[in-house]
Amino acid sequence: MKKVMLIGYGAMAQAVIERLPANVAIGWIVARESHHQAILARFHGEVTPLVDPLACDATPDLVLECASQQAVAQYGEAVLKRGWHLAVISTGALADSELEQRLLNAGGKLTLLAGAVAGIDGLSAAKEGGLQRVTYQSRKSPASWRGSYAEQLIDLATVQEAQIFFEGSAREAARLFPANANVAATVALGGVGMDDTRVQLMVDPATKRNTHTLHVEGLFGEFHLELSGLPLASNPKTSTLAALSAVRACRELAQC
Known part of the structure; x- marks a missing residue:
């Protein structure tokens, strides 16, 4: 039986607990x-x-962060220095380049989960052949943006049609929207980096889905990918697919 330590006990952690694969057990919850x-x-x-x-006075088979960028910053380095395996869903924490280097140099094993987006394997493959341009767009409902920095950029209560309210780098997006833009960071880390990945954030009052659009160009050619996913019923800021990405990490652990 493999034992997992969960960091977090919110909506995503609950989804993982509910879908935990056989031969994997939760041993500790931070x-x-x-x-x-x-x-x-x-x-x-x-x-x-x-x-x-x-x-914890034992050794978890996996430490699974399901909490926040703040949790990654607070605990990540210490967990890795113990020699443990840390899987991170809040990849936007690595927009802090100093933290990224500390995590990479800490030891242990660091896994960045794909989260709410598909195609990261293709993006990483394209990187080997020379990426030239990566653009990521996130389109979500007003409810998904409430409580975020978006409220300072657009009136979510009165928006009548789909609008882009932020354009910038993945680093800027991950810092300004820590609960909403982890996918932007995941795309950046798999491709051309935090500063060269262009990000557009959009609010759409006509949708109940979280739509992620990725356009990639390079010496390999180009591809366009769009994923339209449902948020967790218990938290509109969290994609169901992101939670399932964490579940998949547990399933892979069970197969080791």
């Missing part, structure tokens, strides 16, 4: 202390709640 009693009751004491992953 969460706010206010959640600890609920965790103990839910798992009948078989899962240990923690406020810090380093309080």
Whole structure:
């Protein structure tokens, strides 16, 4: 039986718990202390709640971050220095170039999950042959952008038609929209980098889906990919596919 440590106990972590593959068990959950009693009751004491992953006195087979960019910054380096395997869904944390270097040099094993977008394997392959241009566009409903920096750029309550409200680099997008733009960071890290990946963020009052559009050009040719996914019912900022990406990491662990 493989044992996973979850960092986070929000909507994505709940989705992972509900879909956990056979031969994989949650051993520890890093969460706010206010959640600890609920965790103990839910798992009948078989899962240990923690406020810090380093309080674990065993070795998890996988540490799965399902929380936030802040959690990656707070715990990532220490987890990797323990020699543990860390899988990150909040890839936007690596928009901080200093943090990225610390994580890459910390030891252990760092896996960046594909999250809510497809085609990262093709993008990485194209990189081997010379990428020239990568553009990523995210189109989401007003509800998905509420509580974010988008509220300072556009009136989400009155928008009547699809509008682009942000254009810039993946680094800027990941920093300004930490809960919404992790896909932009994933695309950038798989392709031409944080500063050269162009990002457009769009609000569309006519949609209930999260649509990710990727256009890639290079010496290999070009490809255009569009993925239209549903957000988690419990959190419109989180893509169902992103949660399933974390589940897949657990399934791959079970097959090791």
